[in-house]
Every structure is written in C-alpha cells, then in structure tokens.
Amino acid sequence: MDRTVAERFARRQRVDFTIFNGDRILLYLQVRxxxxxxxxxxxLVCCVATLTQGAIVISAYLPLAGWLxxxxxxxxxxxxxxxxxxxxxxxxxxxxxxxSLWRLGASISVAVALSAVARSYGTEVGVRERLYAxxxxxxxxxxxxxxxxxxxxxxxxxxxxxxxAELAIRSGxxxxxxxxxxxxxxxxxxxxxxxxxxxxxxxxALIALGLPLxxxxxxxxxxxxxxxxxxxxxxxxxxxxxxxxxxxxxSLVWEPREAGGTPLDNWYALPHARFADLExxxxxxxxxxxxxxxxxxxxxxxxxxxxxxxxxxxxALSGDGRHVVYLDRASRRLVLxxxxxRRERHLTGPLADEAVPEPALSxxxxxxxxxxxxxxxxxxxxxxARTPLPGIRRVLGLGPDGGVATTGPxxxxxxxxxxxxTFDHSGKVRTRVPFDPTLRVRLSPDGRTLAVVTPDEVVxxxxxxxxxxxxxxxxxPAHPDAPEPLGWNEEGHVLVRIDLYGQxxxxxxxxxxxxxxxxxxxxxxxDLRNPVFGKVPSGEDS
Amino acid sequence: MRSPxxxxxxxxxxxxxAWVVAPLRAExxxxxxxxxxxQPASAPTVRQLxxxxxxxxxxxxxxxxQDNTGACRHWxxxxxxxxxxxxxxxxxxxxxxxSADGLRVAYSSDAARGFVIRDLKxxxxxxxxxxxxxxxxxxxGVRPPLLSPDGRYLLVQHDHLDKNEEVVSERPLIVDTDRGTxxxxxxxxxxxxxxxxxxxxxxxxxxNSLPGHVSTASFVIRSPGGKVVRRTVVPGxxxxxxxxxxxxxxxxxxxxxxxxxxxxxxxxxxxTSKGHxxxxxxxxxPVGRRIAEILRWEDxxxxxxxxxxxxxxxxxxxxxxxxGTTRPIEISIPDSAxxxxxxxxxxxxx
Numbered sequence: 001m002d003r004t005v006a007e008r009f010a011r012r013q014r015v016d017f018t019i020f021n022g023d024r025i026l027l028y029l030q031v032r033x034x035x036x037x038x039x040x041x042x043x044l045v046c047c048v049a050t051l052t053q054g055a056i057v058i059s060a061y062l063p064l065a066g067w068l069x070x071x072x073x074x075x076x077x078x079x080x081x082x083x084x085x086x087x088x089x090x091x092x093x094x095x096x097x098x099x100s101l102w103r104l105g106a107s108i109s110v111a112v113a114l115s116a117v118a119r120s121y122g123t124e125v126g127v128r129e130r131l132y133a134x135x136x137x138x139x140x141x142x143x144x145x146x147x148x149x150x151x152x153x154x155x156x157x158x159x160x161x162x163x164x165a166e167l168a169i170r171s172g173x174x175x176x177x178x179x180x181x182x183x184x185x186x187x188x189x190x191x192x193x194x195x196x197x198x199x200x201x202x203x204x205a206l207i208a209l210g211l212p213l214x215x216x217x218x219x220x221x222x223x224x225x226x227x228x229x230x231x232x233x234x235x236x237x238x239x240x241x242x243x244x245x246x247x248x249x250x251s252l253v254w255e256p257r258e259a260g261g262t263p264l265d266n267w268y269a270l271p272h273a274r275f276a277d278l279e280x281x282x283x284x285x286x287x288x289x290x291x292x293x294x295x296x297x298x299x300x301x302x303x304x305x306x307x308x309x310x311x312x313x314x315x316a317l318s319g320d321g322r323h324v325v326y327l328d329r330a331s332r333r334l335v336l337x338x339x340x341x342r343r344e345r346h347l348t349g350p351l352a353d354e355a356v357p358e359p360a361l362s363x364x365x366x367x368x369x370x371x372x373x374x375x376x377x378x379x380x381x382x383x384x385a386r387t388p389l390p391g392i393r394r395v396l397g398l399g400p401d402g403g404v405a406t407t408g409p410x411x412x413x414x415x416x417x418x419x420x421x422t423f424d425h426s427g428k429v430r431t432r433v434p435f436d437p438t439l440r441v442r443l444s445p446d447g448r449t450l451a452v453v454t455p456d457e458v459v460x461x462x463x464x465x466x467x468x469x470x471x472x473x474x475x476x477p478a479h480p481d482a483p484e485p486l487g488w489n490e491e492g493h494v495l496v497r498i499d500l501y502g503q504x505x506x507x508x509x510x511x512x513x514x515x516x517x518x519x520x521x522x523x524x525x526x527d528l529r530n531p532v533f534g535k536v537p538s539g540e541d542s
Numbered sequence: 543m544r545s546p547x548x549x550x551x552x553x554x555x556x557x558x559x560a561w562v563v564a565p566l567r568a569e570x571x572x573x574x575x576x577x578x579x580x581q582p583a584s585a586p587t588v589r590q591l592x593x594x595x596x597x598x599x600x601x602x603x604x605x606x607x608q609d610n611t612g613a614c615r616h617w618x619x620x621x622x623x624x625x626x627x628x629x630x631x632x633x634x635x636x637x638x639x640x641s642a643d644g645l646r647v648a649y650s651s652d653a654a655r656g657f658v659i660r661d662l663k664x665x666x667x668x669x670x671x672x673x674x675x676x677x678x679x680x681x682x683g684v685r686p687p688l689l690s691p692d693g694r695y696l697l698v699q700h701d702h703l704d705k706n707e708e709v710v711s712e713r714p715l716i717v718d719t720d721r722g723t724x725x726x727x728x729x730x731x732x733x734x735x736x737x738x739x740x741x742x743x744x745x746x747x748x749x750n751s752l753p754g755h756v757s758t759a760s761f762v763i764r765s766p767g768g769k770v771v772r773r774t775v776v777p778g779x780x781x782x783x784x785x786x787x788x789x790x791x792x793x794x795x796x797x798x799x800x801x802x803x804x805x806x807x808x809x810x811x812x813x814t815s816k817g818h819x820x821x822x823x824x825x826x827x828p829v830g831r832r833i834a835e836i837l838r839w840e841d842x843x844x845x846x847x848x849x850x851x852x853x854x855x856x857x858x859x860x861x862x863x864x865x866g867t868t869r870p871i872e873i874s875i876p877d878s879a880x881x882x883x884x885x886x887x888x889x890x891x892x
Contacts, residue, residue, distance in 0.1 A: 120561070130562040137558075394800065406798075416779055416796040416810040416819065420754050435754035436779040437798040452756055457748065459756045466753030478708050 005029055013168035014224035021165030028169045032074045039070025061187045068180040075146050075173055082153045089151055092226045093174040098218040105182035105211045106140045109189035111243030113137050116192040132191030139188055143181035147174050167225040179219045183212040270339050272321030272535045277528040278312055285315050299326035303353040312530045316359040319445045321535030323365030327356060334359060336368060336381060347379060362398035363445040369395040378427060387427040399447015404463040406435055422464050433466035442485040451494045451513055455482040458513045472516030476509055489536035588613040591627035594665035598622055598644030598890035604634045606877045637686050641693030644890030648689050648696050650674040659719045670717050671724055675700045690736045694720055695766045697741060716766050725768045735784055735838055740765040742785040746778055763789055774814040786839050790814055793836055793845055796822055806832045826866045846891060
C-alpha cells in the first residue's frame with residue numbers, strides 16, 4: 001500500500017502510528033481500499049454498459065455508488081472482528097458539521113423517496129422511479145445502521161494508542177460513509193422525483209450538487225474523536241416526514257408540465273432520428289439514430305381502441321430526422337420537439353383518445369399538418385400561424401413551398417376517384433386533378449414529385465398535374481404484394497418495404513425511381529413494428 | 543432460531559420488490575377479440591353423401607377436425623335446411639366449386655385423376671376431360687375452379703412456378719360439362735367471374751395518359767367458346783370489378799389508402815357502355831363493419847359480399863344495391879376461428 005495513504009489517514013484522524021496499532025491501521029486501510037476499488041470498478045463497468053446503450057452522459061453516480069457499496073461490504077467484514085457487546089459510546093466519530101449535513105441529506109432523500117411511495121397510490125409512478133425510491137431508502141438505512149453500529153460496538157481493552165487507533169478507524173469509516181452516503185442518497189433520490197417545473201429542477205440540482213460539495217469540505221478536514229454527551233436530536237425523522245408530506249402534496253396537485261419545462265429523456269443522445277418504431281414489450285416508442293436506439297418514455301405508445309383493441313398513438317418524424325411530433329404521455333398534448341436543442345412546443349391542448357389527429361411534418365420540420373376526421377390544420381412552427389384546410393382528407397406530404405393532399409370521395413360524388421390537391425402554406429389551393437386514392441405514394445423532400453409504387457413499377461408523378469413523369473420496372477426480390485413506400489433519402493432514392501413471404505431478412509430496400517434498381521438497407525431491423533421514417537439513410541452509411 | 547430482524551428484512555425486501563414491479567403487472571392483459579366463432583351446442587351430424595340431395599346446397603367447407611374419418615377428410619356440403627354431408631372423392635386438400643343454384647358441384651378427384659362434376663339432384667358423377675395438376679394453392683392467389691351460375695361451364699386455371707419461384711397462371715380453360723369439350727382462352731388476362739354472357743376477364747396496363755392514375759383496366763367478356771362479347775376500359779383502381787349478370791354494370795369497392803390500411807368507403811357501380819361511374823352505394827352496416835370483398839352478383843340488384851370487422855370477424859351478406867341494406871347469409875362452421883380463413887364455397891344463398 002502507498003505510504004501516503006497511511007500518512008493521510010494519520011493526519012486526518014490525528015492518530016500516531018506505533019508498534020501496537022500500526023498493523024491494525026494498515027490492515028484496515030488495505031481491506032477498505034480493496035473493497036472500495038472493487039466497488040468503484042463495478043460502477044465503472046455499469047457506467048460503460050450504459051454508454052453502449054446509446055447514452056452519452058458520463059456520470060460519477062455509478063462509480064460513487066460502487067465506492068459506497070465497497071465501503072459497506074468492508075464495514076460488515078470489520079464488524080465480524082469486533083466485540084458483539086453493544087453499548088453506546090459517548091464519542092463523536094464525525095465532525096458535527098458532517099453529521100448535520102448527512103442528516104439533512106438523508107432527510108431530504110428519504111422525503112423524496114417516501115413521496116414517491118405516497119404518489120404511487122394517487123398517480124402513475126413508473127418502475128424506474130419506484131426502483132430509485134427503494135434504493136434511496138436502502139442506502140440511507142444501510143449507512144445509518146452501520147454508523148449506528150460503529151457507535152455501539154464496545155471497545156476492546158488495551159493500550160491507549162490501540163484504543164485511539166480503533167476510534168480513529170471507526171471515525172474514518174463513519175466520515176467516509178456519511179460523506180459518500182449523503183452524495184449517493186441524494187443522487188439516487190433524484191431518480192425518483194416526478195417531472196418538475198424549471199424552478200423545482202433548479203432547486204433539486206442545487207441540493208443534489210450543493211450538499212455533496214459542502215460534505216467534501218468536511219471530509220478533507222482533520223478530525224480527532226472527541227467525547228460527547230449522550231442523546232440525539234430527533235429532527236431528521238421529523239424533517240423527513242414533513243418534507244415527504246410537502247413533496248407528495250405538491251406533486252399530486254402539480255399541473256402537467258408545460259412545454260419546455262422538462263428535458264426529453266436521452267433526447268440529446270441522437271443527432272438525428274432515422275426511424276422510430278413501437279417497442280411492443282415495453283409499450284414505448286423507440287427512436288433510432290445512426291448509433292442505436294433510445295426509448296421515448298414520454299411519448300404515448302397506444303390509444304385506447306373502440307372496444308376491440310388498442311391502436312398505436314401517432315408519432316411523426318421530419319425528413320431531416322431532427323424533429324419529432326409525439327403524443328405526450330403526461331399532458332395528452334401533441335408536442336413538437338427538436339432533438340438537438342431539446343426545445344418542445346405544444347401543438348394542441350389535452351386530447352381525448354378518439355380526437356388525436358394524425359401529424360405529418362415537412363422535411364425541415366417547419367410545417368406540421370394535423371389531420372382529423374373533420375379536416376386538416378396546417379401549422380407554421382416558426383410563426384405559430386395555424387391555417388385550416390377545409391375539404392382536405394389526407395395529407396400526402398409537405399414541401400418547402402406548400403403541400404400535397406387528397407380530398408376524399410366527397411369531392412367527386414359517385415366516383416371511386418378522389419382529388420389530388422396542391423396548396424401553399426397560406427392554405428390557398430393551387431391545383432386539383434382526379435387521383436386514384438388506392439395508390440401508395442410518398443412526396444419528395446422538395447415537394448415536387450410523388451413517388452408511386454405499384455406491385456411491378458415505381459412511377460414518378462407531378463403532383464400539380466397528376467401526369468406521370470417517368471416509370472421504371474421494379475427490380476426487387478420476389479414479393480407477393482405491392483411494396484410500401486416509406487420515404488426519400490437525400491440521393492433521391494425511395495425507401496420501400498416488401499413482404500418476403502415471411503422470410504426474416506431484407507425487407508427494406510432503396511429504389512432508384514429512374515431505373516427501378518434497388519439495393520437492400522441492411523442495418524434496419526426487419527421486425528420493426530409500426531415504423532416511422534425520418535432521415536432515410538443512403539445505404540452507404542448504413 | 544434466526545433473528546426476527548432477518549425475517550423483517552426479508553419481508554421488507556419482498557414488499558419493496560413487489561411495489562417496484564407493480565406497474566408491470568398493472569399493464570392491461572391482451573384481449574382476444576373473439577377466440578372462436580359461436581358454435582352450436584352440439585356438433586352437427588355429418589353423413590356420407592350417397593345419393594341425391596333433396597334441397598340446393600348453400601355452402602361447402604373443409605372441416606378442421608384432425609381424425610381420419612370420412613367426415614374429417616372430405617369437403618362437407620351444407621343444405622339450405624342445415625343438413626350436412628361429406629362428399630366421397632372430394633378430399634379436403636382438393637379444389638371444389640358449387641354452382642350458384644346449389645345443384646352442381648365440381649371438384650378435382652384423386653380417384654378420377656382429374657375433375658369430376660356431380661349433379662346433386664340426381665346424385666350422378668361424371669369425369670371431365672381436364673387433368674388434375676399440382677397447384678401451389680389458392681393461398682398464393684391461384685384462381686380456384688369456378689362453375690358458371692347454371693353449372694354448365696367450369697373454369698379451370700392451372701399454375702406453376704417459374705425459375706424465380708414466382709407463381710405463373712396458365713391460360714384459363716373452359717370446360718363444357720354437358721358436351722365434354724374444352725376451350726383454352728388467351729393468356730395474360732385475369733379471371734374475374736361468370737356473367738350470363740360468358741366469362742369476365744381483365745388485363746391491367748400501364749398508362750401515362752390518365753392524370754392521377756398509373757394504370758387502366760381493360761375488361762372483356764368472352765363467350766364459353768372464347769369469342770369476345772364485350773369490352774370496357776376503366777381506370778386501374780377499378781381493376782377488381784365484377785360484371786353484373788347482364789354485363790351492363792361493373793361493381794367494385796371504392797377504396798382509399800390511409801396511413802394504416804386500404805379502407806373501403808362503399809361500392810361503386812360503373813356503366814359498361816361508357817365506363818363512367820353511375821353511383822356509389824353506401825352499405826348499411828353496423829359501425830366498424832365494412833365490406834372486405836365482393837364475391838359475386840346474385841342478380842342485377844344484389845351482390846354477395848364478405849364483410850369484416852377490425853378483428854377480421856368475417857361474415858357473408860347479400861347487399862341490396864337499391865337501398866344499401868344487407869342481409870346475413872347463415873353460415874355455421876364448427877371449430878372455425880374466422881370464416882375468412884375457412885373460406886367456405888358458396889352455392890345457393892337465397
């Protein structure tokens with residue numbers, strides 16, 4: 001063991017090494033050090049494991065929690081070698097300031113955890129929040145019991161320097177446990193907090209960072225065990241109870257969070273989204289970027305059905321993959337979010353399940369259309385202007401200069417045809433032509449070309465005139481049904497999905513509309529459920 | 543004896559774990575929309591068909607039981623009165639067709655090594671001059687054999703797999719069951735169904751001259767001898783149209799692509815003389831039930847259709863084109879989860 005470690009311990013605990021206590025102190029330091037580093041290493045491994053799942057946030061929480069766990073295990077081991085006789089020692093093993101900070105931190109942490117327990121009987125509290133609440137209580141309880149035990153185990157009779165060393169060892173353990181325990185308990189409690197407004201988040205961050213910093217100041221101080229009067233103040237328990245009640249009451253009456261109030265979970269892990277799909281087991285939408293996928297916990301996944309089955313809640317991505325529209329789980333509003341800036345904007349008020357519109361986004365995410373059974377509303381997200389589009393039934397796509405839509409069968413009574421309509425962003429209709437409503441189409445990012453995919457051909461059509469500009473025979477693997485067009489990539493190729501007679505591989509292909517030639521997109525899973533595409537990969541980078 | 547604190551810790555840990563995972567257990571369990579179709583209290587009696595049948599056959603189906611009895615391995619015919627017979631020679635793996643009057647049945651037979659026709663009124667069976675060929679099955683869109691409404695002509699279309707293992711339909715054959723002659727029709731056309739004037743077929747072609755469309759559908763009615771009786775060209779989205787018995791009207795489903803699926807909005811009637819829509823019939827159906835498929839015309843004002851709800855709960859109906867009313871066709875198949883999967887063959891549904 002490094003000599004400086006022993007010297008630092010001696011300095012901080014104001015203890016002298018002698019031939020009677022040297023072995024005891026060195027053994028203590030060696031064992032404690034081994035367990036601590038073992039715990040820290042475990043924490044680091046867990047930290048790296050979370051990195052591989054798409055998160056890019058490096059946090060000291062897991063290594064610190066490992067460090068604490070190592071300390072607790074070491075103390076349990078030391079306890080075996082101490083007399084089992086319990087008698088409260090009238091000594092102060094930790095500085096009063098550190099003890100107070102621990103009590104304050106533990107009170108706050110326990111209060112937050114208890115409020116999660118209380119909330120779970122009135123509102124929805126997720127598994128993650130519940131787990132953090134239980135862990136918080138576990139951390140506080142474990143630290144409290146060990147510190148209590150260190151104060152109660154009787155001292156073995158012996159020379160004064162051996163007794164001093166034993167007290168110094170216990171003091172070192174208590175100080176370390178209280179300091180790390182405060183930090184870890186507060187960090188764990190943060191995970192069980194509900195969505196908070198800006199001010200609440202600021203307060204939580206200040207407490208979670210501020211208290212550990214104050215604690216750090218006391219750890220580096222020197223301290224010698226002193227005698228103290230017996231008896232303790234009961235204020236931590238009372239504080240925790242009152243705080244828990246206050247937090248519970250606040251969270252139960254708290255309004256659903258406002259736009260911009262809550263950062264999106266792991267949003268910033270994605271520079272852009274290529275596609276999204278419904279993760280059936282978790283019942284959550286999942287966004288996939290170039291490096292992997294993340295769950296979108298705040299996006300509602302399913303809407304209640306009409307008495308038969310649930311249907312997927314809407315989620316739309318812009319063609320550049322940087323904007324997403326989703327149905328917010330908490331507020332039941334449609335929300336437009338920008339992935340990089342994490343800005344959110346409410347597009348609607350709270351919605352009943354049967355009134356949730358179908359959103360569509362322009363390539364750059366500036367324009368959004370919301371389609372309901374009664375009509376379409378066009379929203380310019382830069383100005384906030386909202387334009388109703390009467391008579392429009394289905395939006396085929398939004399371009400930089402306007403959009404393309406169909407009118408539904410009411411426009412041409414008695415005919416199975418519908419009308420193909422182009423309109424500008426003020427809602428003014430530019431052109432109307434008859435249109436086959438059974439065609440599977442995708443509007444190009446520039447809004448000037450419709451890609452039509454039939455079982456045998458890929459056809460390009462002028463949305464203004466309905467005229468066919470070009471057609472090419474599809475060169476795809478054998479498929480029983482018409483391929484489904486899903487989007488355009490930046491090279492002007494159309495992404496299609498084909499059914500491969502139940503085969504597992506190769507459902508997604510990029511088709512050149514000029515030649516009909518295709519190439520498979522290999523890194524898109526074939527088993528995506530309800531896929532929604534954003535920035536379609538070019539194939540080379542896939 | 544262990545410390546009571548140990549028990550307390552274990553109990554608390556279990557309680558905490560149960561509380562943490564409680565939301566997972568609170569997720570609604572999947573609901574089966576309809577585990578199986580309503581069944582009669584007791585399985586209907588199925589006898590072997592040995593002679594004539596007293597009333598027209600309403601429908602036929604393949605049983606879904608697993609034993610090797612005759613009633614389990616052959617097609618079952620159901621009369622309008624509900625009597626059931628299994629048809630010797632018509633194995634459940636073979637194709638079968640009923641005439642619209644429910645008085646004739648044609649099927650491919652192992653024993654005859656080809657198609658046979660049975661007159662149900664007399665109970666007589668005659669072989670037809672069409673060989674039985676291996677087919678990869680109707681699941682892949684192969685046209686099943688089809689008797690004309692009066693049961694005189696039988697359409698048979700064989701198929702094979704090409705080098706790319708894609709299904710290729712061969713030229714349709716029309717068998718005159720009275721005379722025993724066979725007419726081979728031109729290839730490249732898809733069979734739609736029988737009219738009073740002959741067999742209706744369609745050929746889809748790409749077009750660049752019809753704004754908002756990418757194809758046209760050229761319908762043709764050919765006499766049993768193969769001659770063209772009538773031609774009509776309509777836009778490609780009406781390629782799945784059925785000629786009325788007179789051949790003057792085409793009926794097709796008005797459909798529209800939505801983000802989730804193709805939805806049916808009604809039945810479009812098109813005059814074959816000009817190829818223009820005359821009107822759209824909106825069926826009077828319970829909310830959520832839509833027409834999934836037109837099966838045939840029953841008469842000049844009535845269609846036989848298959849309807850379905852969101853959970854594919856299929857049923858068969860007669861659709862009155864005058865007022866859009868629908869009347870259910872009583873079909874009861876034991877152990878059938880969905881009529882669409884069982885795919886009964888319809889005969890006389892009046």
